[in-house]
Amino acid sequence: MAVPVSQAWTVASYVLKQKIKGRKRYPLVLMLEPLFRCNLACAGCGKIQYPAHILKSDLSPEECFRAVEECGAPMVSIPGGEPLLHPKMPEIVAGLVARNKYVYMCTNALLLKEKLHLFKPSKYLSFSVHVDGEREHHDFSVCREGGYDIAMEGIRAAVAAGFRVTTNTTLFDGADPNSVRRHFDQLMAAGVESMMVSPGYTYDKAPDQNHFLGKAKSRRLFRAILSNRKKTWQFNTHPLFSEFLMGKRNFECTPWGMPTFSIFGWQKPCYLLQDGYADTFQELMETTEWENYGAKSGNPRCANCMVHSGHEASAVDYNFSSLKGFLVTASKYMFPSTYPDPDAQKLLNEWKPEHATPLVQIQSSASDNELQTVSGD
Amino acid sequence: MATEQQEHLKIEQLRQHSADEIETIAGREKENLEGWIPSLATDTEIREALEKAFDYRGDITITLKDGAKVEGYLFDRRSGSSLKDSFARVLPTNDRTKVNVAYSDIAALAFSGRDAAAGKTFEAWVKKYWEKKAAGEKNIQIEPEKLD
Ligand code: SF4
Numbered sequence: 001m002a003v004p005v006s007q008a009w010t011v012a013s014y015v016l017k018q019k020i021k022g023r024k025r026y027p028l029v030l031m032l033e034p035l036f037r038c039n040l041a042c043a044g045c046g047k048i049q050y051p052a053h054i055l056k057s058d059l060s061p062e063e064c065f066r067a068v069e070e071c072g073a074p075m076v077s078i079p080g081g082e083p084l085l086h087p088k089m090p091e092i093v094a095g096l097v098a099r100n101k102y103v104y105m106c107t108n109a110l111l112l113k114e115k116l117h118l119f120k121p122s123k124y125l126s127f128s129v130h131v132d133g134e135r136e137h138h139d140f141s142v143c144r145e146g147g148y149d150i151a152m153e154g155i156r157a158a159v160a161a162g163f164r165v166t167t168n169t170t171l172f173d174g175a176d177p178n179s180v181r182r183h184f185d186q187l188m189a190a191g192v193e194s195m196m197v198s199p200g201y202t203y204d205k206a207p208d209q210n211h212f213l214g215k216a217k218s219r220r221l222f223r224a225i226l227s228n229r230k231k232t233w234q235f236n237t238h239p240l241f242s243e244f245l246m247g248k249r250n251f252e253c254t255p256w257g258m259p260t261f262s263i264f265g266w267q268k269p270c271y272l273l274q275d276g277y278a279d280t281f282q283e284l285m286e287t288t289e290w291e292n293y294g295a296k297s298g299n300p301r302c303a304n305c306m307v308h309s310g311h312e313a314s315a316v317d318y319n320f321s322s323l324k325g326f327l328v329t330a331s332k333y334m335f336p337s338t339y340p341d342p343d344a345q346k347l348l349n350e351w352k353p354e355h356a357t358p359l360v361q362i363q364s365s366a367s368d369n370e371l372q373t374v375s376g377d
Numbered sequence: 378m379a380t381e382q383q384e385h386l387k388i389e390q391l392r393q394h395s396a397d398e399i400e401t402i403a404g405r406e407k408e409n410l411e412g413w414i415p416s417l418a419t420d421t422e423i424r425e426a427l428e429k430a431f432d433y434r435g436d437i438t439i440t441l442k443d444g445a446k447v448e449g450y451l452f453d454r455r456s457g458s459s460l461k462d463s464f465a466r467v468l469p470t471n472d473r474t475k476v477n478v479a480y481s482d483i484a485a486l487a488f489s490g491r492d493a494a495a496g497k498t499f500e501a502w503v504k505k506y507w508e509k510k511a512a513g514e515k516n517i518q519i520e521p522e523k524l525d
Contacts, residue, residue, distance in 0.1 A: 144518035214399030303396035
């Protein structure tokens, strides 16, 4: 089980309650952005591109708690910016834990080791460390040499101090599935509880506008990465979301499943698109024209989106929408598959970098000719 | 809200192919808006200029018809049926209190602040990285901007 039983139970009973109440749209994870400033300046991130007075602003703990209560979701993810730069982050996290919310504090871990003592291990708290791949890939993607080593040191320190530690890997065009698989081995060896992997997105405000994966390539990439998986790998994404990434099933977007709150208010419609802001959660739910979003809507900005924040809630909703959905999901949890797939292995063995950009000149730690074999252990 | 013009590469691509078959999706064209003072002669020009201001990653300065100025980050706009019930929403430079300005009260608009997104392409990073590497530099990185 990639998440503690108590967490799975809390989420399941929350969703069931929403279903019994007949709520068509309900939030699952609040994406709480208490600040936008960061100690990295990744070329793939549009979250930090604001004037200085915006980057210097923080949500107060009271504003965070109010948002959490308004929203009511059982899980709170704290992206940013870098949350560890917020002077009151320990107070915010403690307040959320006291409210029995399952908190995923997303961090680049540059400050994790030195700030660990400000937090208390709890089943409600997980540090979700952003690591984008093996050393060279991560350093290149966060635009800082040495970033990987510091992040891994932070992970090891947090694991040793008894914290729950998960990871988050975002893949862009040019990603090498063999390297990503080695990366998973390294993360599990460092003692992380579970991992998340998601495709990047043609994020409107991102400075990098040319390295986005289309759907066809995303599916191929994730099929190569997630098929023939090792039993040692633990993922904290829903098994059906993983199948969605591998192209084995389709889900429409559920943008209200993971609503975002920041100093601007409640972001319409989702974590990625900024079509405006509502002042209250209720206003967000009532005034957003939800039918204009998701692949089916024909909105070009949603055309290639397969991201976790838009689609994992769809997988969770599917569980609870029919007996078939429930049985399918239950069987995935009880008898986890390694997704044996000889064609995917062939894909992996024959994978060639496609772009003549310097990005693909980055050497991985293993030899380039060393092909990964499937052990399925 | 990205305008059609900004999204046109993607829209063109989607006209030719189904989104499910596309390998690499087109990005968008970024306009250089820093320093721009749009003409606000017609309702359409006003609405278009505020749409672009919403997309802009720097501060703007709005001059009201009574001569007052609002300077800050335009984080939202609400488009109603008339200019009177359409609003620009600004976080002022020195305050966290959101200010609502009716489109009908706006006399002038200037893209006065530096565009925080300008020049920060992935390509620029790749170029810088390889130049520094070739020069034998170690610990190559992009430093976040100083905020003080
Ligand atoms: S598909 Fe959903 S999550 Fe993706 S950009 Fe559109 S609304 Fe947002």
